[in-house]
Amino acid sequence: MRKIFLWILILGNVMVFAQDEASNIENTPKKNESFFSPTQATTNSYGAFKIGYVYQNLNSKSIPLKNGQNTYDFSSNNAYFGLERGYVGGPKSMIMAGGYLDAGAGDTYYLSAGASFGLRLLQGWVIPKISLGYELQHLSLPNDSSQYNIQSMVGTIGIFVNIAQSVGISLEARSGIPFSIVRSAQAKEYNHAKFNMYAIMISFAFYDFGI
Structure with missing residues (x-):
């Protein structure tokens, strides 16, 4: 027993x-899931936060300035902030569609909002994306103490590269339809001048696919 x-x-x-x-x-x-691997989508929504630097050039080839010049060219260096929120799904959670809100502040300042679309490629190691939106921007002109705002529709293309756990580097380029002065009386004073803009944004981006 x-x-x-x-x-x-x-x-x-x-x-x-x-x-x-x-x-x-x-x-x-x-073994194939290391500390550096991107986080995988656990829900059908995502969020992102970006902080970095934006270089912008704003120019006009025909504008009657008060300093006697008839062209305008202004380059600025600014801090950059951005937010994204949207849907992630489809095959292997590749499709991303949502909205963005971003801003630049420094030598000038602007605010932009719109819709974005991207693809989570290689399980999230690389995310190319495009966006379309509206931008409102401050404008200062030489020998003029008045405050001006300009506006336009803008388009952005960019790419995110994962470093570790969906934290990485985002590189984006933006341009759009020529900007115009918002207030009609101010626009008339400068002969309804149009402004061309392009911008380069580089930032640290933090994606969360488990919201």
Whole structure:
């Protein structure tokens, strides 16, 4: 009887040990999932936050300035901030569609909002995207103390490259339809001048696919 009890005890310990080992194997991260791997989408929504730098050039080839010049060219260096929120889904959670809100502040300042579309390629290691939106921007002119605002529709193309766990570098370029002065009386004073704009944004981006 003692031998039977001893064998039952031994077999019971063996079974408990085997179950613990199986559990440890299941909970061990796969070898192909490293600390640097992008986080995978666990819901159908995502959010992103970006902070970095934006270089912008604003110019007009025909504008009657009060300093006697008839051309305008202004380059600015600014801090950049951006937010995104939207849907992620489709095959392998590749499709991203949502909205963005971003701003620049420094030598000048602007605010832009619109819709964006992107693709999570290589399981999120690379995300190319495009966006279309509206931009409102401050404008200062030489020998003129008045405050001006200009507006236009803008388009942006960009790419995000993952560094670790969906934190990485975002590089974007933006341009749009020529900007015009918002207030009609001010626009008339400068002969309804049009302004061309292009901007380059580089930022640290933080994506969350589990919202």
